[in-house]
Amino acid sequence: xxxxxxxxxFLGDVAFEVLDYFSPLWALVxxxxxxxxxxxxxxxxxxxxxxxxxxxxxISAHLLASRLFKDDLSVTFRAxxxxxxQALRLMGHSIRPMLIMTVPFVLIMVQIGLRYEFRxxxxxxxxxxxxxxxxxxxxxxHGDQLKLPDGMVAAANDPCRAIPIGTIDWRLTPRVGGxxxxxxxxxxxxxxxxxxxxDGFVRLSKFRGGSFFQRLLYSAEPSIPDxxxxxxxEVFYPQRSTAIAGFxxxxxxxxxxxxxxxxxxxxxxxxxxx
Amino acid sequence: MASPAEAYxxxxxxxxxxxxxFVIVWTMFxxxxxxxxxxxxxxxxxxRGRRAFAKAKVRRLVILGLDGLEPSLAxxxxxxxxxxxxxxxxxxxxxxxxxxxxxxxxxxxxSTFLTGVNPGKHNIYDFLNSDRRTYLPNLSSxxxxxxxxxxxxxKYTFPLNKPEIRLLRKGKPFWNTLGxxxxxxxxxxxxxxxxxxxxxxxxxxxxxxxxxxxxxxxxAFYSTRPAGPERTGGEQIVVRREGxxxxxxxxxxxxxxxxxxxxxxxxxxxxxxKGKADAMLxxxxxxxxxxxxxxxxxxxxKFSAGAGVKVNGICRFLLLSIEPEFELxxxxxxxxxxxxxxxxxxxxxxxxxxxxxxxxxxxxxxAEDTWxxxxxxxxxxxxxxxxxxxxxxREQQFxxxxxxxxxxxxxxxxxxxxxxxxxxxxxxxxxxxxNPRNLRPDYQPNGHEKTIEELYIRxxxxxxxxxxxxxxxxxxxxxxxxxxxxxxxxxxRRGIDLNRWLIENGYMTLKPDADANAKYLVNVDWSxxxxxxxxxxxxxxxxxxxxxxxxxxxxxxxxxxKAEIISKMxxxxxxxxxxxxxxxxxxxxxxxxxxxxxxxxxxxxxxxRGYRVGWDTAIGKITPEVFHDNTxxxxxxxxxxxxxxxxxxxxxxxxxxxxxxxxxxxxxxLELFGVGVPENMDGVPLEIQVGGAA
Numbered sequence: 001x002x003x004x005x006x007x008x009x010f011l012g013d014v015a016f017e018v019l020d021y022f023s024p025l026w027a028l029v030x031x032x033x034x035x036x037x038x039x040x041x042x043x044x045x046x047x048x049x050x051x052x053x054x055x056x057x058x059i060s061a062h063l064l065a066s067r068l069f070k071d072d073l074s075v076t077f078r079a080x081x082x083x084x085x086q087a088l089r090l091m092g093h094s095i096r097p098m099l100i101m102t103v104p105f106v107l108i109m110v111q112i113g114l115r116y117e118f119r120x121x122x123x124x125x126x127x128x129x130x131x132x133x134x135x136x137x138x139x140x141x142h143g144d145q146l147k148l149p150d151g152m153v154a155a156a157n158d159p160c161r162a163i164p165i166g167t168i169d170w171r172l173t174p175r176v177g178g179x180x181x182x183x184x185x186x187x188x189x190x191x192x193x194x195x196x197x198x199d200g201f202v203r204l205s206k207f208r209g210g211s212f213f214q215r216l217l218y219s220a221e222p223s224i225p226d227x228x229x230x231x232x233x234e235v236f237y238p239q240r241s242t243a244i245a246g247f248x249x250x251x252x253x254x255x256x257x258x259x260x261x262x263x264x265x266x267x268x269x270x271x272x273x274x
Numbered sequence: 275m276a277s278p279a280e281a282y283x284x285x286x287x288x289x290x291x292x293x294x295x296f297v298i299v300w301t302m303f304x305x306x307x308x309x310x311x312x313x314x315x316x317x318x319x320x321x322r323g324r325r326a327f328a329k330a331k332v333r334r335l336v337i338l339g340l341d342g343l344e345p346s347l348a349x350x351x352x353x354x355x356x357x358x359x360x361x362x363x364x365x366x367x368x369x370x371x372x373x374x375x376x377x378x379x380x381x382x383x384x385s386t387f388l389t390g391v392n393p394g395k396h397n398i399y400d401f402l403n404s405d406r407r408t409y410l411p412n413l414s415s416x417x418x419x420x421x422x423x424x425x426x427x428x429k430y431t432f433p434l435n436k437p438e439i440r441l442l443r444k445g446k447p448f449w450n451t452l453g454x455x456x457x458x459x460x461x462x463x464x465x466x467x468x469x470x471x472x473x474x475x476x477x478x479x480x481x482x483x484x485x486x487x488x489x490x491x492x493x494a495f496y497s498t499r500p501a502g503p504e505r506t507g508g509e510q511i512v513v514r515r516e517g518x519x520x521x522x523x524x525x526x527x528x529x530x531x532x533x534x535x536x537x538x539x540x541x542x543x544x545x546x547x548k549g550k551a552d553a554m555l556x557x558x559x560x561x562x563x564x565x566x567x568x569x570x571x572x573x574x575x576k577f578s579a580g581a582g583v584k585v586n587g588i589c590r591f592l593l594l595s596i597e598p599e600f601e602l603x604x605x606x607x608x609x610x611x612x613x614x615x616x617x618x619x620x621x622x623x624x625x626x627x628x629x630x631x632x633x634x635x636x637x638x639x640x641a642e643d644t645w646x647x648x649x650x651x652x653x654x655x656x657x658x659x660x661x662x663x664x665x666x667x668r669e670q671q672f673x674x675x676x677x678x679x680x681x682x683x684x685x686x687x688x689x690x691x692x693x694x695x696x697x698x699x700x701x702x703x704x705x706x707x708x709n710p711r712n713l714r715p716d717y718q719p720n721g722h723e724k725t726i727e728e729l730y731i732r733x734x735x736x737x738x739x740x741x742x743x744x745x746x747x748x749x750x751x752x753x754x755x756x757x758x759x760x761x762x763x764x765x766x767r768r769g770i771d772l773n774r775w776l777i778e779n780g781y782m783t784l785k786p787d788a789d790a791n792a793k794y795l796v797n798v799d800w801s802x803x804x805x806x807x808x809x810x811x812x813x814x815x816x817x818x819x820x821x822x823x824x825x826x827x828x829x830x831x832x833x834x835x836k837a838e839i840i841s842k843m844x845x846x847x848x849x850x851x852x853x854x855x856x857x858x859x860x861x862x863x864x865x866x867x868x869x870x871x872x873x874x875x876x877x878x879x880x881x882x883r884g885y886r887v888g889w890d891t892a893i894g895k896i897t898p899e900v901f902h903d904n905t906x907x908x909x910x911x912x913x914x915x916x917x918x919x920x921x922x923x924x925x926x927x928x929x930x931x932x933x934x935x936x937x938x939x940x941x942x943x944l945e946l947f948g949v950g951v952p953e954n955m956d957g958v959p960l961e962i963q964v965g966g967a968a
Contacts, residue, residue, distance in 0.1 A: 059297055061630035064623050066304060068476055069678045071458045073312055080305045087297040094291060260292060271559070 002222050004107070009220040012111030013203070024116070024201045025242060031112060032255050036262030037270075038108075039101060044272045047097040053273040055093065059086045109252075110217055114203045116251035117218075118237035121197040126155070126171045128236040129195070131184055132210075136166030138186060138229050147183040151176040152197075166231070174198075186229045193221065193233050208233045319456060326456030327681065329948025331964040333752035334680065336744050337939070338672075339387075339464065339687035340733050341380060342695055342912055343759035345371050345922050351730050359738035360924055363757065366745075367927045371920040373935035374761040376865045376878055377811040378916045380692065381415055381481060383760035383936055384465035389445030390940030390955035394868030396445040398466060399875060400811040402892075407822045409795050411808055411894070413490070415443050415466050415482045420530070429533045430581050439469040439616060444870055446952075448940035449473055449683055455949045458682035460675035463668060465687065468639065470620035475679075477620040478628065478671065480687065481639040486577075486587035486615060487527045487537075491606040491638050493646045496522050498600045507645020508606075515600050520544040524557075526577035526607065527585065527615075538577035538585070546596055553593055564593040569659060572634035574610055586610035588634045592656060603652050605660070608637045628671055635667040642693040647907045654722050654907075657697060662732075665690040669736060676743050683943060691733060695763045698725045699910025706767055707903035737924075745926055751965060754946065759921035760936060766911035768848060769888030769902045770855060772807035772879070778900065779842060781805040788896075795894040801825065804835060805877075808894050810887050810913045812862075812875030813839070832876075836861050839877060848885070848901050855885045855901070857915040867956075880915030887913065930961035 019027040066079040121127040131145070145168060148154060155171040162169075174180060177198025184191045193208045207214045209224035210232035224230050241248035267274060319326075327333065352361045363369070375386045375393060377400070385398040393399050402411040417440045421433035443466050449459035453474030461467060465481030485491050493508035498520075501510050513522045521543050529535035540557060544564065548554040551563035555570070562570050572588040579585065587607035594601035609615055612629035618637050619625035628635065641664050647657040665688055672686040700708035701723045710717040737757055744753045773795070776782035781804045788797035795806055800816060800823035807813045815832055818824040826832055839859065846856040858880040866874050879887065889906070890897050912919050923934050931938070937957035944951050945959035 057630040061627055064627040064630065065678065066308070068621065068624055068627055069458075070308070071474075071682075072678070072680055073308070074680065075678050076308050077305065080301050080308075083301040084298055087294045087301070090297070091291060091294040094294065098291075 005215070005220060005222070008107050008111055009114075009203070012114065012220075015111070016115060016203070020201075025244070027201075028112075028116065028242065028251060028254055029258060032258030033262045035105075035108065035255065035259040037266055039105075039259065039263050040266055040270045040272045040274075042101050042104070043097050043274055044270060046100045047273075048093055049273050052090065052093050055086050055090045056273055059083055059090070062086065106216070109255075112251070112255065113217065114205065114220055115201050116240060116242075118204045118206060119240045120177075120199065120202060120204060121172070121174050121195060121235075121237060123174050123177050123197050126173050127195075127238075129170045129172055129182065130234045130236070131168045131170075132231040132234075133166040133168070133186075133229055134231045135229065136163060138166070145185055146170055147185065148172070149180040149182065151178070152180050152182075182233075184230060184233060189227075189229050191224055191228060191230050191233065193235070195235050204235075204237050206235055206237060210234065327947070330457075330946065331948065332754045332946045334744070334748070334754070335683050335943055335946055336676065336740065336753065336755045337683070337685040337943070338737065338740055338755065338757045339384075339685065340691045340757060340759050340922075341465075341687055341689045342692035342761060342763050343730075343733070343757075343922050344695065344763040345920060346762070347726065347730060348922055351727065351734075356727065356731055357734040359734045359741060360757065363737060363741065363755070363924045363926060367925045368923070368929040369925075370923045370929055370934055372758055372923040373933060373937075374916050374919060374921055375936060376860060376880075376916045378761035378912050378914065378919050379810060380760055381466050382811075383921075384481070384687070385415075385443050385445070386937045387758075387760060387939055388447040388449075388464060388466070389443075390448055390937055390951075390957040391445050392866055392868060392937065392956045393874065394862075394866030394871040395954065395956070396443050396868075397870035397873055398443050399873065399878075400809040402809040403873060404806075404808045404814050404875075406814075406820050409798070409800070409806070409808070409822070409894075411794065413482065416441055416468060418484075418488065430531055431533065432531065432581075432583075437616070441469055441471070445954075447471065447473070448943055448955075449475065449685070451944060451952060452683055452947055452949060455947070457947050457949070458679060460679045460682070460684045460686075462671050462675050462684075462686035463689070464685055465639070468618065470617060472620055475682065476624045476675070478624060479618045479639075480689075483609065483618050483637055483639040484616075485606040485638050486585065486609055487525070487607065489606070491640055491643060491645070493606050493643050493651070494525065494604040495646075495651050496520070496600070496602040496604070505645075505649050505651070507643070507649065508651070513600065515546075518546040518548070520546070520600055520602075524575055524589070524604065524607065526575075526587065529579045531579040531581060531583050535580070538579055540575050540577055544593075544600075544602070546600075552596060555591055562591070564591060566593050566596065567656065568592070569656075569663070572608075572636075574612075574634065575607065585615045586613045587615075588637075592652065594652070594656075603646060603656070605643055606638055608641070611635055611637050628674070631674065632667070632670045635671070636664045640689075640693075642689065644693055644697055644908060647697055650907070654698070654720070654725075657907075658694065658722075658725060661690040661694050665732070665736075669739075673739070673743060676740070683947070688733070688736070691729060691759070692763075694729045695726060695910045697907050697909070698722055698729075699763065699765055700907065702726060702910075703765055703767075706765060706909055708767075708905045708907060708909040713905060741926075753926075754962075754964070755924075755926040756939070757922070757924040758936070758939065761912045761916075761921050762919040763910050763912050764883040764914055764919055766886045766904050766909055767884045768851070768855065769886055769904050770846075770881070770891070771888040771897045771900050771902065772813060772891045773894075773896045774898070775843070775846075775900045776803075776805050776807065776813070777896070781839070784896065790898075791895070793893050793895045795896075797896065805839065807887070807891050809875070810892055812878040815876045817876075836877060843877075843879070850901060853884065854882050856880065857882050857918070880917075881913070883914060883918055885914065886911045925962065928963035930963060934960050 062079040062082040066076045069075040153173050158170045160169045174197030179194050179196050182193050196202055205221045206218040208221040351357045375383045381398050385396045389396045398414055403414040405412045419438040421435045421437050423434040424431045450473050459475035461477040463480035468479035468483045470477045470479045495510045496513050498515055501512050513520050523539040523541050526538040529538045542557040545554045552566050553564040555562045555564050570591045575587050577585045588610045589607045590605045592603040611625040642661045646652045668688055675684050700706045744755050783799045783802035784797045785799045803816050804826050805813050815826050816824045817826050843856050843859045848855045860878045862874040888902055938960050941951040941955050941957040942960045
């Protein structure tokens with residue numbers, strides 16, 4: 001898992017080295033185009049193109065039939081029944097390539113999500129950080145469990161401990177922008193997590209540790225060692241949205257729509273039946 | 275917005291599922307709309323007074339045309355128990371001989387069938403007509419004129435309107451009259467329906483639909499052999515083999531967009547011995563396996579005229595030989611039914627619908643390449659396979675039309691019966707000059723002696739399947755099935771050169787030093803010629819004021835001349851056999867009535883069984899003898915005395931009329947649906963017992 005994360009993070013960093021030359025919105029458009037093309041290529045090689053082409057033809061044929069034989073209601077409905085059946089067949093043919101496609105795309109989406117899902121901690125504003133201990137009993141303090149870096153302050157009465165569930169919360173306020181290293185200690189057990197404050201599109205790890213999916217989807221950090229008392233650290237970065245034509249649109253929707261549009265545009269050039 | 279883990283598969287899943295979901299939602303919407311609009315459509319129809327089926331005696335009439343099905347063979351095979359379905363149909367209803375037309379040629383006969391009038395009213399007398407100004411043959415049913423308006427941009431000319439395709443067949447198809455009364459029709463491949471006419475229903479055109487090059491079918495033969503004599507119906511292209519590669523081009527239509535560009539071409543490469551197949555054909559971006567003696571499926575070829583203009587065609591390849599010579603046959607390039615360069619159906623989308631539903635199919639009017647067999651480029655098996663596969667395509671289209679026409683008229687014509695009998699009749703008669711025993715001493719029987727019998731058995735199965743889908747399925751007696759043929763069939767053993775006969779009898783004179791191989795009557799001295807023959811049907815008087823160089827005065831001189839020829843030619847005997855070769859000669863004034871009689875040949879020749887106009891006469895070539903043995907594969911024919919060659923009428927209901935004729939079927943159909951028969955129709959409704967009443 002760590003190896004995959006490291007490789008993907010490295011590739012993501014290299015890609016965004018180039019994409020950083022563009023505005024975040026244009027970078028997302030470029031990523032959508034690349035995603036669209038990649039989807040087409042994977043689709044072409046993992047799907048039964050002949051069967052899909054045949055289904056498509058049948059759908060067109062029955063659509064035409066419902067127009068040509070509209071005199072007879074039963075023929076029209078039969079054609080429409082056939083269209084739905086063929087659409088279901090098309091879905092059936094989509095399952096295999098979709099499953100195959102899911103693996104690389106989840107990894108790619110994670111890399112894009114690490115940059116587009118959240119904004120860095122706003123300077124001068126409070127951001128919540130939560131630590132979860134493997135053993136709730138260890139939630140009771142052993143002196144300072146968080147060593148704050150310079151330029152970061154915690155609320156006066158922090159931390160807030162929820163002993164029954166084994167969590168400790170801090171409300172941190174960055175005074176200056178940039179990368180701050182948070183060090184969480186429990187006896188000799190120390191775990192670090194870099195957090196970023198300020199503006200801009202940067203790679204943000206919401207989690208260190210946590211469940212398989214939390215690590216897979218929201219983290220570029222190495223996992224917490226098994227011997228550690230810490231289960232996970234979570235930074236509550238603010239959610240980000242992109243403004244398009246005056247509307248706040250989530251990056252995933254933008255990418256979803258644009259990648260499909262690009263795939264449809266490029267489809268004839270790659271001779272792919274979808 | 276939260277970002278659940280599942281959302282990360284969004285683009286992939288959306289890509290896969292979105293289109294299917296869209297289709298489903300759209301279909302639901304259409305279904306809803308259909309339901310919503312149905313009462314409105316019903317109301318509009320009622321207000322317009324189209325109370326379809328109100329007086330109809332049948333709910334559905336199915337007419338299955340088997341072109342050229344010969345009554346004597348059908349009767350023989352029925353008696354032998356080989357055609358159980360036709361026998362069952364006859365027993366359930368009727369079997370009668372069906373009177374054909376003069377001359378008994380498919381374009382003439384089917385035109386009469388669909389209009390219910392004699393040729394004098396529908397203007398079709400032959401495949402070809404004589405152009406009286408040039409004495410050259412013209413296609414009788416259609417004329418095509420290029421676009422009249424265009425815009426020039428440098429070397430390119432872009433048409434601003436479509437080419438004009440004019441149907442020369444006159445008269446109104448009876449299904450159009452049915453349509454005016456709200457009755458739906460599906461018409462599949464009935465000859466002389468191109469260009470397709472507007473109707474209430476669907477029409478897929480047949481005979482006279484050209485190939486992509488605008489001809490009635492031009493095959494291509496690629497060979498490493500030196501070019502042989504000129505091929506009728508196709509052309510030979512000499513290719514060179516470079517190691518295991520053969521490169522050549524498919525020749526398409528002329529490039530009308532780019533000035534001086536000539537014919538459009540699509541290159542192809544054949545790699546011999548590649549992969550598991552005998553050769554690999556690469557055309558465009560696609561590759562196809564070629565196996566000796568096996569046709570490829572229909573292959574779509576795209577001819578580019580430049581400036582983004584493309585024309586689609588379809589063709590099939592047949593690898594004939596690799597060693598010692600490379601030989602490849604390519605069918606005529608048919609119009610691609612999915613994207614036809616010219617409309618071949620009404621509505622235009624119907625041909626597309628069929629192509630999407632069942633794949634590409636033959637669209638050429640005369641789809642079975644009889645010339646390739648006649649020219650001995652393909653063998654009997656290859657020709658037969660072509661016919662059978664085209665019939666299979668037709669069967670799919672027909673059964674689909676039956677499915678979609680639960681009320682109304684469904685007509686479909688199968689041509690395989692005609693083409694196969696034309697080409698395999700020689701096997702039925704050991705004494706036929708074209709029988710392989712008489713041509714090749716080393717001939718060993720190859721099973722084709724049974725090909726015509728097998729054809730009838732195959733057609734009987736088609737009839738059986740049709741009965742299952744109509745009579746057996748409906749079971750209410752409100753569906754009527756007719757199986758018809760437009761004419762019968764007869765041997766074509768001896769050909770008659772009418773022009774040589776005219777020369778020998780002093781009606782035609784050739785120019786001095788005439789070239790024996792010249793076609794289209796170019797050797798004729800028109801100043802001394804009173805009569806000439808062209809096409810299959812008959813002879814023309816070189817009439818003053820009508821023909822460009824006419825010398826015979828209309829009126830009395832013309833009448834006298836015709837009478838003279840009729841008396842001389844009727845009863846003409848074949849000196850070799852002693853048989854009567856011409857049973858009768860008819861004056862067009864007597865056998866045709868109607869406004870278009872003038873176009874007809876002045877004299878229509880009725881040949882005896884075994885005889886037909888000679889090959890060379892049809893194209894205006896003059897030979898040294900009047901009578902010739904016919905040794906071509908095209909060994910059966912039907913262009914003879916119409917009284918000798920009736921078609922068949924099988925009907926699921928009892929036909930009480932004694933002598934049904936092809937021209938009666940249109941009026942009969944109208945009456946069965948309770949629609950009045952137009953006065954100009956020459957046919958009369960047959961008396962048929964429906965629901966206990968005639």
